[in-house]
Structure formats: structure tokens, C-alpha cells
Amino acid sequence: MNIFKLSRKNVFESWRRSMSLGTFIFLATFLLLFFTSFISTMQNDLNQAISNSLSGDIQLRQGGTTEGDMLSLKGKWGQMAYLEQKTVATIETLLNENDNMESYTKRIRNDAMLSKGSTKQHSMVIGLDPSLEAYKKAFILTEGSYLNPNRTDEVLLPKNYADKLGVKVGDSVDLIAATKDNKEVTVSFIVAGTGQVDRLASFSFYPVYTSLQGSQALTGFRAGEMTDIIVYADKGKSDKLSNELQAALSTKGLDSNAVKVSTLSEMGGFLNSIISIYVGILYAFIGILLVIMAILIINLIFMMGLERRSEIGTLRAIGYSRNRIVMIFLGEIFIITTIFFVIGLIIGIALILLLSQLGIPLGAPLDLVLGKVFNIQFDWSQVLMVFMIIYGFALVSSLYPSIKSASVKPAETLREGS
Amino acid sequence: MSTVILQEVSKSYELGRTSVPALRGIDLEIQEGEFVTMAGASGSGKSTLLNLIGCLDVPTTGEVWIGDTLVSDLDDKQLNETRLRQIGFIFQSFNLIPVLNVYENVELPLLIMKEVSKKERKKRIDYFLNAVGLSSFADRKPSELSGGQRQRVAVARALVTKPRIVLADEPTANLDSKTGIEIIELMQQINKREKTTFIFSTHDPKVMQRANRIFHLVDGKIEKVENIR
Numbered sequence: 088m089n090i091f092k093l094s095r096k097n098v099f100e101s102w103r104r105s106m107s108l109g110t111f112i113f114l115a116t117f118l119l120l121f122f123t124s125f126i127s128t129m130q131n132d133l134n135q136a137i138s139n140s141l142s143g144d145i146q147l148r149q150g151g152t153t154e155g156d157m158l159s160l161k162g163k164w165g166q167m168a169y170l171e172q173k174t175v176a177t178i179e180t181l182l183n184e185n186d187n188m189e190s191y192t193k194r195i196r197n198d199a200m201l202s203k204g205s206t207k208q209h210s211m212v213i214g215l216d217p218s219l220e221a222y223k224k225a226f227i228l229t230e231g232s233y234l235n236p237n238r239t240d241e242v243l244l245p246k247n248y249a250d251k252l253g254v255k256v257g258d259s260v261d262l263i264a265a266t267k268d269n270k271e272v273t274v275s276f277i278v279a280g281t282g283q284v285d286r287l288a289s290f291s292f293y294p295v296y297t298s299l300q301g302s303q304a305l306t307g308f309r310a311g312e313m314t315d316i317i318v319y320a321d322k323g324k325s326d327k328l329s330n331e332l333q334a335a336l337s338t339k340g341l342d343s344n345a346v347k348v349s350t351l352s353e354m355g356g357f358l359n360s361i362i363s364i365y366v367g368i369l370y371a372f373i374g375i376l377l378v379i380m381a382i383l384i385i386n387l388i389f390m391m392g393l394e395r396r397s398e399i400g401t402l403r404a405i406g407y408s409r410n411r412i413v414m415i416f417l418g419e420i421f422i423i424t425t426i427f428f429v430i431g432l433i434i435g436i437a438l439i440l441l442l443s444q445l446g447i448p449l450g451a452p453l454d455l456v457l458g459k460v461f462n463i464q465f466d467w468s469q470v471l472m473v474f475m476i477i478y479g480f481a482l483v484s485s486l487y488p489s490i491k492s493a494s495v496k497p498a499e500t501l502r503e504g505s
Numbered sequence: 506m507s508t509v510i511l512q513e514v515s516k517s518y519e520l521g522r523t524s525v526p527a528l529r530g531i532d533l534e535i536q537e538g539e540f541v542t543m544a545g546a547s548g549s550g551k552s553t554l555l556n557l558i559g560c561l562d563v564p565t566t567g568e569v570w571i572g573d574t575l576v577s578d579l580d581d582k583q584l585n586e587t588r589l590r591q592i593g594f595i596f597q598s599f600n601l602i603p604v605l606n607v608y609e610n611v612e613l614p615l616l617i618m619k620e621v622s623k624k625e626r627k628k629r630i631d632y633f634l635n636a637v638g639l640s641s642f643a644d645r646k647p648s649e650l651s652g653g654q655r656q657r658v659a660v661a662r663a664l665v666t667k668p669r670i671v672l673a674d675e676p677t678a679n680l681d682s683k684t685g686i687e688i689i690e691l692m693q694q695i696n697k698r699e700k701t702t703f704i705f706s707t708h709d710p711k712v713m714q715r716a717n718r719i720f721h722l723v724d725g726k727i728e729k730v731e732n733i734r
Binding site: 090092093097402403404405411468502 | 662
């Protein structure tokens with residue numbers, strides 16, 4: 088027998104007390120695991136949505152522009168930074184030679200005013216290759232169809248813009264913009280479809296999609312001139328690809344002052360700040376749960392100390408040091424924590440995996456952020472964090488009451504016990 | 506050779522602003538291998554005296570010597586070591602750990618004696634369980650034993666570390682008189698066989714007559730020392 092056997096026996100003999108603490112450890116583990124997976128999935132989904140609809144995994148643009156300029160939904164009217172035809176050709180050559188890339192597309196992105204009669208609506212127009220699949224994953228159609236690759240005069244409108252302007256699929260709508268030479272142009276487009284960007288509508292993100300040729304007409308760009316090229320990298324290879332591209336561009340005389348290469352994580356500042364509000368609320372809830380768990384542990388150990396004053400006195404009398412008695416208490420908390428942490432982990436993982444298969448159907452307003460069906464994803468990297476938080480809280484909160492309980496004077500406790 | 510020496514020992518407890526004297530100017534000397542008792546009525550200071558000898562408490566004034574060690578010179582770690590290696594305790598309420606069985610209760614002090622191997626541990630436990638007549642009860646929990654059996658376990662636990670001194674605070678108080686006498690006889694046998702010094706407290710005249718010397722305590726003072734044989 089070692090002294091932890093005493094801890095183990097105490098845990099199982101006082102099983103009701105162990106259960107009451109264990110229940111909270113189980114709940115904290117389960118909820119922490121569930122919420123961290125929830126947050127991680129939400130973050131990944133939103134990142135995916137913004138990647139599909141706006142930024143790609145990597146964006147190449149003119150040097151000197153900031154990440155904020157390229158993601159901002161309120162760009163500066165008529166002040167366009169763009170890549171020249173030769174630069175775009177160089178980038179395309181490099182991209183075609185790279186193996187870590189899934190696909191890429193050239194884009195023209197500018198600000199424009201939608202106009203129908205006397206009704207106007209400021210918007211961000213994204214001109215792209217209509218055959219690109221990513222924007223179709225992001226833009227959920229409610230009516231009509233996606234852009235026809237054979238037509239250059241079509242637009243996809245967010246449904247709320249279409250409603251505000253009073254246009255339907257098949258109607259024409261004007262776009263008024265300032266060209267790169269700061270001349271005002273008005274171009275008529277046909278509404279091919281209406282819908283909204285998956286998960287991003289609640290963040291007031293309402294892009295208007297059109298073809299590259301449509302955007303050229305609005306910006307005055309010549310063939311081959313682009314505001315940016317976005318790249319969809321192989322999974323987990325964004326950073327590597329970004330570094331490779333920046334290095335390869337430098338060898339072609341295009342350093343970061345000429346062409347800036349940014350990954351989604353580098354660009355996603357505003358997205359993360361929005362998500363952080365949701366994350367904050369969830370972590371505040373977990374924090375309250377952990378504080379309750381800590382109070383329970385403190386209370387439990389003080390109770391154990393009171394109940395076992397005579398036992399502690401006996402152990403001190405036969406030569407056990409205060410530290411050894413503290414170790415016995417900590418041993419009990421460690422055993423209870425381990426048992427219920429493992430149970431919480433198993434049930435949590437099982438439920439998350441089940442829900443990831445089934446999906447959680449959501450209604451308004453949650454679907455605006457989480458999508459119509461939320462497929463929570465389990466992330467193994469969360470387990471280590473949950474482990475550290477639960478064990479850290481359990482052991483830290485049990486330390487003080489254990490020391491306090493073990494610090495009784497043996498003569499006093501023995502006098503009480505006699 | 507003196508095992509325990511107390512010189513001018515006084516002990517007071519503070520109760521609010523009042524100081525309550527428990528022991529007043531105790532002088533005593535106990536030789537190695539003696540079988541002595543502290544006799545006196547409840548509140549006479551017997552337990553306080555045993556606590557001081559057992560390094561569980563410190564005197565307000567005076568000196569307590571265990572062998573050639575002055576107890577007040579010891580730090581907390583040394584006090585633990587002294588209690589572990591030099592002193593064995595037997596309590597009135599047995600003070601066994603309820604969740605452990607007989608074998609494990611006896612094993613408890615040996616677990617923290619690093620120099621005692623697992624094999625030696627088992628040998629010692631078996632020997633002392635046999636000595637107290639509880640070899641066949643090793644797997645029982647304290648709740649499954651009679652009062653006398655529980656006190657025998659406490660005796661085995663006190664002896665298993667081979668201490669110089671065994672302190673027993675009213676070891677028969679919670680036992681019927683027949684069982685009480687059996688426990689004292691068991692302690693006497695071990696005293697003779699192992700040459701361990703036994704110091705026990707009692708207010709039972711039948712029990713105190715079993716000692717070699719009786720220190721009669723009245724109101725915290727040694728009123729009389731009686732040599733029996």
C-alpha cells in the first residue's frame with residue numbers, strides 16, 4: 088500500500104461526496120469540451136465562409152495595401168490599388184508551378200452604387216470567374232441561378248438589396264462606380280439570382296457578384312489587370328504556400344512592396360473580433376461553472392478536514408507530516424477529477440461525434456451565424472486545453488483548503504476525539 | 506538510562522483572555538524499559554502530560570527530553586521524525602482509520618519509513634498482528650471488530666515501528682474491565698519481551714496497579730509517586 092491508497096479508499100468509501108464533486112467536474116469537462124468544439128467549429132465555418140465568399144485562403148494584392156483595406160466592406164471610393172497585367176501574369180506562372188495549391192482565381196473588387204429608379208444602395212462588387220465553385224458554396228441562392236459563364240452582364244444580389252431596390256430575377260439594375268481614372272460610369276446588369284452569404288449575413292456582409300468583364304466595365308481596368316488574386320490552398324498548407332509564393336515573387340523582382348501575400352488568418356482581424364464576442368460569452372459561462380467547481384472543491388475539502396480532524400490528528404501523531412496529509416487530500420481530488428474527467432471526455436466526444444454526423448438544424452437568428460445545419464466538429468487539440476483547465480482548477484482550488492485542513496494541531500484534534 | 510525527563514514543565518491553555526493551567530511544575534524521569542502510569546481524575550493533566558512527552562504539544566515553560574534530545578530544539582520535520590521512530594501512540598478511542606483494514610492500519614506508519622523494505626514491512630506486521638492475536642483478522646475493517654480487538658490493532662500499530670516509548674492515553678477507558686485488563690496484560694508482555702518503555706494514563710485503580718510506578722496527578726501537579734514493585 089502507498090499513501091495514495093488511503094486517498095483511493097476515502098474516495099470510494101465516501102462515494103456520495105465524491106459523486107457530488109465529480110458531477111461538477113463531469114459537467115465542466117463535458118461543457119468545456121462541447122463549447123470549445125462549438126467555438127472552434129463556428130470559427131472554422133466562419134473562416135471557411137469568408138474564404139469562399141471573399142478572401143480565399145491566400146490573397147495576393149498590390150504591396151502597400153493593408154489587410155484591413157482588402158477586407159473592409161467600406162472601401163475608399165475611387166481609390167483603387169491593383170495589380171498590373173505583367174504582374175498578374177508572373178503570379179499566374181508561379182501558381183501554376185506550385186503543388187500546394189487547390190485552385191486560384193483572379194478578381195476585381197470595387198465599391199459601387201446600386202441604382203434602380205430613385206433608390207440607391209452602396210455595395211461592394213466582386214468580379215470573378217463565374218465558373219469558380221467557392222463563391223457558390225458561400226452564396227446561398229434563394230431565387231434564380233448563379234452567374235452564367237457565357238454572359239458578362241449578370242449580377243447576383245443579396246436578397247435584402249434586391250428587396251430594397253424592388254428588383255427581381257431577370258430585372259435590370261444599374262451600378263454606378265468610379266473608374267481607376269476617377270471617372271464616373273454607369274453600367275446596366277441583369278439580376279441572375281438573389282440570396283445571401285452563408286453565415287456572414289449577420290455581420291452585414293452583402294457582396295454583389297458579377298463577372299470579371301462586368302467589373303472591368305465598372306473600374307476601367309484593361310484585360311489582365313486585377314485588384315487581387317485569391318488562392319485556395321491544400322488543407323493546412325496556407326502558411327507554407329504563402330511563404331513560398333512571397334519568396335518566389337521576390338526572385339522575380341516582386342518583393343512585398345510590389346505584391347503582398349496574406350493568409351486568411353493574417354487578414355481575419357475583424358472576423359476574429361466579431362467571433363470573440365461569442366467566444367467571450369461562452370467562456371464567461373464556462374468560467375462561472377469553473378468558479379462553482381472551485382467553490383465546491385474548497386467547501387468539500389474543508390468539510391473533509393472537519394470530518395477527519397481526528398484522523399488527521401492520528402496521522403500527525405504517528406509521524407505523518409503536514410505535506411503528506413496534503414498529498415492525501417490532493418490524491419483524493421486527483422482521483423475524483425480523473426474519473427469524472429474521463430467520463431466527461433468520453434460522453435462529450437461521443438455526443439460531438441454523433442452531432443457532427445446528424446447535424447443540428449437551426450432556425451433564425453442562429454442560422455445567420457451558424458448556418459441552417461450546424462455540424463459541430465470534434466478537434467483533438469481541444470482535449471489538452473480542457474485537461475489543463477480542469478486539472479489546473481481542481482488542483483489549485485484544493486491546495487489551500489488541503490494545507491489549512493492538514494495544519495491542525497494534533498494535540499487539539501486528539502483532545503476533541505477522546 | 507533515562508528515556509524521558511521533564512524538568513519544571515508547565516502548560517497553560519489560553520481561553521479568551523483567561524489562562525487555564527493544565528500542568529504546573531512537573532519534574533519526572535522515566536527509565537528505559539519502565540512500565541509506568543499517570544493516574545488521576547479527569548482534568549488532572551494526564552493527557553496534556555502524555556501529549557508533551559509525545560511531542561504533540563510544547564510546554565509553556567520547562568524542558569522535555571526524549572533520550573538526549575531536547576524537544577523544544579526540534580523543528581517540525583524533526584518532531585515528525587521523532588514521533589515516527591521513537592514514539593508509538595495508543596489512544597482511548599483507538600483512532601484507527603475506518604476505511605483501512607487491520608493489516609493496512611498497522612502498515613500505516615511503516616509506509617513513510619523509507620528504510621523499511623516491503624518484505625520487512627510484511628514481516629513486522631505479521632509478527633505484531635500475531636503478538637496481539639489478530640493474525641486471522643488482517644482483512645477486517647475496524648467496524649467489524651470488537652472494542653478490545655480494535656485496541657489490539659492500535660497496540661500493534663504503535664509497536665510496528667519499534668519505538669523506544671509507547672504512550673497510551675487511557676487505553677482501557679472505552680473497554681469493559683475484563684478486556685481492559687487483557688490489553689494492559691498484553692502491553693506488559695510486550696514491555697517485558699521488547700524492553701519498550703510504556704507510559705499510560707488511567708483513572709482505574711485496577712489498571713494502575715499493573716504499573717511498576719504510578720505518578721499520581723492532581724490539578725496538574727504530581728502529588729505522589731508510588732513504586733509498586
